[in-house]
Amino acid sequence: MPYDIAIVGGGPAGLSAAVNARARNKSVLVVSNDYRESPLYRAKQVDNYLGMPGQSGAALLDAYYRHAEETGATFRGGRVLNIMALDGTCYLGIGSEMEEARAVILCTGVSQGKKFPGEAEFLGRGVSYCATCDGMLYRDRPVAVVGLAPDAPEEANFLQGLGCQVTYVSGKRPEALDPAIPWVRAGRLEITGEAAVTALRVNGEDIPADCVFLLRHAVPPTDLLPGLALEGGYVAVDREMKTNLPGVFAAGDCTGLPLQLSKAVGEGLIAGQRAAEYVDQLCDSEVINSITCEKGE
Numbered sequence: 001m002p003y004d005i006a007i008v009g010g011g012p013a014g015l016s017a018a019v020n021a022r023a024r025n026k027s028v029l030v031v032s033n034d035y036r037e038s039p040l041y042r043a044k045q046v047d048n049y050l051g052m053p054g055q056s057g058a059a060l061l062d063a064y065y066r067h068a069e070e071t072g073a074t075f076r077g078g079r080v081l082n083i084m085a086l087d088g089t090c091y092l093g094i095g096s097e098m099e100e101a102r103a104v105i106l107c108t109g110v111s112q113g114k115k116f117p118g119e120a121e122f123l124g125r126g127v128s129y130c131a132t133c134d135g136m137l138y139r140d141r142p143v144a145v146v147g148l149a150p151d152a153p154e155e156a157n158f159l160q161g162l163g164c165q166v167t168y169v170s171g172k173r174p175e176a177l178d179p180a181i182p183w184v185r186a187g188r189l190e191i192t193g194e195a196a197v198t199a200l201r202v203n204g205e206d207i208p209a210d211c212v213f214l215l216r217h218a219v220p221p222t223d224l225l226p227g228l229a230l231e232g233g234y235v236a237v238d239r240e241m242k243t244n245l246p247g248v249f250a251a252g253d254c255t256g257l258p259l260q261l262s263k264a265v266g267e268g269l270i271a272g273q274r275a276a277e278y279v280d281q282l283c284d285s286e287v288i289n290s291i292t293c294e295k296g297e
């Protein structure tokens, strides 16, 4: 049975959307990296949040998370790597697993960092964002892991365990990395090859690799959902937080300026309520009659 609403990202926008969709008695799944990875967690003091000046970002996020949890939202750790919307159901790829929902709310914040040279060109031909999905394809072969997320060392260890010959590339030597895996300090990175990837170039030196795993915190929204419209580099939404794709809503920093907490929380509320309405309409419509549709829980 699909969830009514899946929320991608557990920052202020996602947690606000979860609380407000639960208030409409919808089943809600929040898929996110640890909520402490929201940039807000690093804010020592937030002075412009109405009625609550002087709180730390960490205290606010802890409170938001507790609130969303108490409403009965389901939480699942992990990174959503792709979403497919088809006939009233949205399929979310999380590593090698899948979740289903009637509607999706993107609350992914702003994705930092540009693509590396060669990344777009070789995607699917030796560039991967998911060790657990693609690792088996590279058993007994050289691979490079570019560690840009906190859980990247564990994923590199997983690849090594599968039998891949892993080289790990990152800004700092990670503590959790298997000592058998060679570590290379990241510099200027480029992915090279011909028909498929043959190497990761680091500061002009080639590390032979049949696959380069780029393990980041977040995936740009347009990579998550092909066909998603942007405006000025942010997800384009109307006043109801609807995107151009049916059943797909967005809220918070990913929809644009100002990149501020109150806007994220407010947009999360609208997206949660509108997504709940969308699910009600879907369940009343003929489109969905062929699919089991229970309202609420």
Ligand SMILES: Cc1cc2nc3c(=O)[nH]c(=O)nc-3n(C[C@H](O)[C@H](O)[C@H](O)COP(=O)(O)OP(=O)(O)OC[C@H]3O[C@@H](n4cnc5c(N)ncnc54)[C@H](O)[C@@H]3O)c2cc1C
Pocket (backbone or CB within 6 Å): 008, 009, 010, 011, 012, 013, 014, 031, 032, 033, 034, 035, 036, 037, 038, 039, 040, 041, 042, 043, 044, 045, 046, 047, 048, 049, 078, 079, 080, 081, 107, 108, 109, 110, 217, 218, 219, 251, 252, 253, 254, 259, 260, 261, 262, 264
């Ligand atoms: C140091 C600092 C201080 C700040 N101070 C203030 C302030 O004083 N006042 C103010 O109003 N604002 C402040 N901000 C801005 C505020 O933090 C943001 O506006 C707010 O966090 C945006 O919330 P959000 O939910 O849209 O995104 P985020 O908080 O970025 O949350 C997005 C979450 O989604 C996760 N995620 C992304 N993609 C995926 C995926 N594919 N799968 C799973 N999870 C995913 C991310 O890891 C993250 O946890 C500050 C920001 C920083 C960095």
